[in-house]
Amino acid sequence: MDDPRLLLLSERDNVLVACRRIEEGETVVIGGRPHVLEKTVELGHKLARCPIGAGEKVVKYGVPIGSATRAIEPGEHVHIHNLKSDYTKTHVIAKAAS
Template sequence: MTSRPLHTDPRLILLSPADNCLVAAARLLGGTQIEIEGERVTLTKTIELGHKVARHELAKDDKVLRYGAVIGHVTEAVARGAHLHTHNLESDYLPTYTHDAGHEFVHH
């Protein structure tokens, strides 16, 4: 007997099995009920096309994975189905150059 994967709204795309975020394949209005892996959640705000949604609950400082790679960490606790964006997601990418008082970029 094989187990079926739990249903997720087809307007949400899982890019890699390791990801803890989903990507909106359509604009989803706040108040819309969606299903994420068998659990019904109500969106608290509008999610724009291409924006990220939490696949699971995330604790402050949890890493966010997209395409199986860390893209940043959350700056506060995040509920399943919450919008992940600049208000609660901080990039973990380090700059590869600095700008030094009007001089050329210095590569490190």
């Protein structure tokens, strides 16, 4: 069972949505396994429900909303630092050219 602070919008989703702010260092349970948050997750933000591979579609509401820019582990925050929008190019943090 998943943490009651996290909402599954569709069985097809590979992310869960925070129903409230969850602080860094708190433990959330996803798929029966505990995960300690490395950073605070704000209300409405996403956490990975399962492993998401680099380039794999991130699914919310049962539809793809973007692509993972790197591998994402279960319980990890999913946001513009590791997700590229399929709809709006501005919704990604690009790495600076080296």
